[in-house]
Amino acid sequence: MNIFNFFEAEFQAISNDLKGAGTIPETVDVSKVVFELPRNATHGDIACNAAMVLAKQAKMKPRELAELLAGRLAGCDGVTRVDIAGPGFININVEPRLWSAELRCILAAGTQYGRNDRGAGKSVNIEYVSANPTGPLHAAHARGAVLGDALAGLLEFSGWKVTREYYVNDAGGQVDILAHSVYLRYLEALGETIDTIPPGLYPGAYLKDVGVALAARDGDRYLALDEDKWLNPVRQFAIDAMMAIIRKDLVKLGVEMDVFSSEKALVEGGAVQAAIDRLQQDGHLYCGVLEPPKGKEPEDWEPREQLLFRATAFGDDTDRPLQKSDGGWTYFSSDVAYHLDKLERTGGRLINVFGVDHGGYVKRMMAAVEALSGRKNMLDIKLCQLVNLMENGKPVKMSKRAGNFVTVRDVVNAVGADVIRFIMLTRRSDQTLDFDYAKVTEQSRDNPVFYVQYAHARCSSVLRQAGTMPDEANLDILTMPAELALIKQLVSWPRIVVAAATTHEPHRIAFYLMDLASAFHSLWTAGRGNPALRFMLDDDAELTAARLWLVKATATVIRSALNVLAIPARDEM
RNA sequence: GCGCUCGUAGCUCAGCUGGAUAGAGCACUAGACUACGAAUCUAGGGGUCGGGAGUUCGAAUCUUCCCGAGCGCGCCA
Numbered sequence: 001m002n003i004f005n006f007f008e009a010e011f012q013a014i015s016n017d018l019k020g021a022g023t024i025p026e027t028v029d030v031s032k033v034v035f036e037l038p039r040n041a042t043h044g045d046i047a048c049n050a051a052m053v054l055a056k057q058a059k060m061k062p063r064e065l066a067e068l069l070a071g072r073l074a075g076c077d078g079v080t081r082v083d084i085a086g087p088g089f090i091n092i093n094v095e096p097r098l099w100s101a102e103l104r105c106i107l108a109a110g111t112q113y114g115r116n117d118r119g120a121g122k123s124v125n126i127e128y129v130s131a132n133p134t135g136p137l138h139a140a141h142a143r144g145a146v147l148g149d150a151l152a153g154l155l156e157f158s159g160w161k162v163t164r165e166y167y168v169n170d171a172g173g174q175v176d177i178l179a180h181s182v183y184l185r186y187l188e189a190l191g192e193t194i195d196t197i198p199p200g201l202y203p204g205a206y207l208k209d210v211g212v213a214l215a216a217r218d219g220d221r222y223l224a225l226d227e228d229k230w231l232n233p234v235r236q237f238a239i240d241a242m243m244a245i246i247r248k249d250l251v252k253l254g255v256e257m258d259v260f261s262s263e264k265a266l267v268e269g270g271a272v273q274a275a276i277d278r279l280q281q282d283g284h285l286y287c288g289v290l291e292p293p294k295g296k297e298p299e300d301w302e303p304r305e306q307l308l309f310r311a312t313a314f315g316d317d318t319d320r321p322l323q324k325s326d327g328g329w330t331y332f333s334s335d336v337a338y339h340l341d342k343l344e345r346t347g348g349r350l351i352n353v354f355g356v357d358h359g360g361y362v363k364r365m366m367a368a369v370e371a372l373s374g375r376k377n378m379l380d381i382k383l384c385q386l387v388n389l390m391e392n393g394k395p396v397k398m399s400k401r402a403g404n405f406v407t408v409r410d411v412v413n414a415v416g417a418d419v420i421r422f423i424m425l426t427r428r429s430d431q432t433l434d435f436d437y438a439k440v441t442e443q444s445r446d447n448p449v450f451y452v453q454y455a456h457a458r459c460s461s462v463l464r465q466a467g468t469m470p471d472e473a474n475l476d477i478l479t480m481p482a483e484l485a486l487i488k489q490l491v492s493w494p495r496i497v498v499a500a501a502t503t504h505e506p507h508r509i510a511f512y513l514m515d516l517a518s519a520f521h522s523l524w525t526a527g528r529g530n531p532a533l534r535f536m537l538d539d540d541a542e543l544t545a546a547r548l549w550l551v552k553a554t555a556t557v558i559r560s561a562l563n564v565l566a567i568p569a570r571d572e573m
Numbered sequence: 574g575c576g577c578u579c580g581u582a583g584c585u586c587a588g589c590u591g592g593a594u595a596g597a598g599c600a601c602u603a604g605a606c607u608a609c610g611a612a613u614c615u616a617g618g619g620g621u622c623g624g625g626a627g628u629u630c631g632a633a634u635c636u637u638c639c640c641g642a643g644c645g646c647g648c649c650a
Contacts, residue, residue, distance in 0.1 A: 040593075049592065052630075062630065086593040087630060132650065169650055263650095293646050295574030306647080317576060317646090324648040331650050359577050360645035383578065386643085427586075430578055432643080434585080443612050446599070454612065461609045492589090499589055511587060515597085525614035529605065536610090572609070 002494060003102050007035040007046060007076070007092070014072045023068070024058040035092075036495070037488055041481075044083060044091035045099075045488075048073070051088035062088030099484060100475035102491045106553040111560040114493040118501065119160030123348035126152050129250065129257075130167040133242040134178045135204055137249040137408040140355070143433065144384045145408075146424040148353040149255045150506035151382070153564045158501035163346060164258045166250075167338060170239045171264040172331065177201060178242070179235035183222070185211025186234070190220055210241045252412045254421060254566050266337055272329050275337035275372070276307075276322060284310050284371045290321065309336070314367035336368045343373055350379045351504065359383055380504055384429050390436040415441050418567045422449040425510040425565065443573070448514050452558065453570045455517035458524060459555035460571035462535050462548070469552065470545035478546050480533065482523045486550065489519040490557050497564070506565070513561050520554050 011033060018024045033054070038047040051066035058065055063084065070082040070090050081093040106113045128148025131141050152162045169175070181202040188194045189212040197203040214237050222230035243260070250257065266272070279285050288308050292301045308319040309332075322333040342350055350369065354361065362381045369379040389396040389406055396406060411420060414437055423440050426448055427433040443450050463469070478487065493512070500508040527534035535547040559569040 034589095036589075038593080039588090039596080043593070047593085052592070055630075089593060091593095172650060174650055290647060293575075295646090298647080301647080304648085321647050326648070328648085330648075335650090356578070356644055358645085358650090362577070383644095385578075431586080432579095445613075447612095448598090450612075454609090457609065458613090464609090495589075503590070507587095508589080511597090514587095518597085521613055522615090524610060525605085527610060528614075534610070573612075 003098055003491060004035045010076045028054055028057045044093045046092045048090040051090060066090055096479045097476045099487045100478055103475050103487055103553050106490060106556055107549060110556060111563055113557060114497045114560050115157050116498055117159035119155060119158050121161055123161045123346045124155055125163045125165055125342050125346040126351045127165045127167055128353035132169050132174050133239045134174055134202060136206060136245050139389055139406045139408060139411050140387050142253060142408050142420055143387050143424045144353045144355060145253055145255050146421050147382060147384055147429050150425055150565050151504055153566055154501050154506050157497060157564050166257045166260045168260055168262050170262055171267050175235055175239055178238050179231055181207055182210050182238040183234050186214045189215040210238055249408045252417060253408060254417045263334055266341060267334055271337040271341055272334050275340045279309060279371060311364050311367040314370045316363040316367045320364045339369050340372050352381045353384060354381055355384050382429055382504060385432045388434045390434050392438045419449050421565055421567050422510060425507045428507050452513045452517045454573055455520045456555055456558045456569045457571060457573045459551050462551050466536060466548050469548060473545035473549045474542060475546050475549060477543060478550060482526050486519045486523050489516050490553055493557050509561055509564055
């Protein structure tokens with residue numbers, strides 16, 4: 001039993017008791033009452049906000065209610081003192097044994113410590129990366145990849161049934177351009193001289209290999225054909241080649257998708273028409289003329305009547321067109337179909353990880369999912385800000401026009417997947433992030449990956465030197481402030497998981513790991529100045545045993561948290 | 574013009590969905606080394622949380638209006 005859950009359960013009993021006695025009304029809602037570690041350690045071991053949260057409902061003054069509750073809480077097992085402070089905080093001090101009991105839970109659970117069942121086995125679909133199949137993943141894609149993947153690990157750790165999904169935009173104009181670009185390289189492979197790649201086509205050298213491979217497989221059969229004859233096979237070949245590259249890049253990053261969904265298959269299977277029929281039936285569509293956007297009117301704007309989705313009924317700023325002037329579907333309408341497909345397949349919630357450049361797309365997608373599902377909050381969209389690649393503080397130059405950009409593969413080869421996975425989570429996802437090659441491989445406090453891994457390596461080092469672990473230890477004797485500070489940090493892990501999972505914010509795990517590492521490094525160094533604080537003591541086998549278990553628990557929690565991020569812990573640096 | 578994401582220490586950023594005297598790291602100052610028990614740690618100075626108004630016991634957090642930055646705004650995806 002988690003110490004916080006213990007007090008929450010005790011509080012539940014106390015409030016029921018008070019309700020029964022008529023001291024507080026039956027209707028009082030205690031769901032916002034929390035027991036937590038106070039920010040300031042001088043405020044005791046555990047703080048409770050109940051008096052402030054419930055004062056209005058109970059029609060009592062916060063301090064008065066606090067007095068009442070404090071009296072009851074003082075009677076709970078292990079409580080040594082209860083104070084009331086500030087506007088009505090109830091600060092509880094407990095016997096150290098309550099903390100060491102938690103330590104035993106950690107050791108019993110191993111790296112499963114922190115897991116919870118909030119998801120209750122329900123399905124959630126996370127769509128991320130979904131880069132166009134027109135080239136290798138570039139560095140900016142890595143952030144979305146890591147965010148989505150960490151989120152997936154986090155939600156699994158919280159009891160959700162997670163599907164990791166990549167949406168392949170293999171229909172539409174971009175892949176036609178790809179096909180034309182590859183066709184040029186194909187001609188080149190067959191001996192024709194290509195001076196310059198015409199503007200509008202993909203100039204990247206990575207397409208040369210694709211042209212060569214196409215020539216090797218199919219020979220010169222497309223040479224004399226008209227475009228409408230070669231376009232389909234060349235396009236398919238190119239898309240397959242690009243997706244093979246992208247999958248390899250993802251594997252290098254440690255990302256393994258469960259599902260790759262094809263836009264082309266969706267469209268050809270009639271899913272768009274089906275989705276539109278569905279919206280039509282439910283009365284969400286109409287034909288109308290859109291106002292041009294104010295302030296920035298496109299030069300070629302022509303008012304025209306078109307099929308529109310009534311997105312404004314679901315909070316969007318304007319209604320959204322579903323059909324292009326040439327009669328084809330807009331990207332939005334195939335995306336509507338795709339989200340309907342995901343809703344039906346998943347039978348649960350959806351999460352999309354988008355780049356910031358798709359920010360303007362969020363409202364209409366939320367609107368569409370609400371219209372399709374008939375429910376709010378079925379879709380959460382995480383926007384991923386830009387990554388600035390740096391080398392010793394200076395931006396890395398990239399020339400898009402020449403087609404040479406820094407790829408995910410380049411970065412993985414330079415610094416390793418573990419470093420990328422961690423560093424990408426050292427900022428909130430909606431904050432821009434500087435990724436400095438030099439700094440992220442530095443072996444110092446400046447580099448959070450190193451700092452965390454080093455803490456784990458130090459734990460391993462101690463355990464190595466100790467040899468075998470003592471079978472039993474009296475953990476109740478771990479009572480020094482620095483020890484208790486570390487234990488409290490360890491005990492926080494399950495709550496971090498819950499908070500990060502419910503807010504869909506995996507960066508909290510990275511920050512937690514840094515805090516935990518800091519608490520451990522601090523305790524470690526304390527032993528330097530004061531030999532009595534060392535983990536292994538020649539003259540005190542009992543304390544040594546207890547401290548070894550503390551070290552073991554620390555390593556366990558670090559490993560558990562790194563596991564969620566799919567980063568292996570290291571035993572040596 | 575409208576919308577989205579932001580604005581927190583000199584710099585880079587957290588802030589547990591409204592809680593206590595707003596926290597870290599870097600840098601700066603002063604200290605601690607028998608190197609996997611110094612790749613680290615301890616202590617110190619440093620703030621009008623962009624600005625105004627509002628909501629309430631209580632606001633960095635919620636509402637609203639300004640200022641500033643980035644992104645987006647039918648027939649690209």
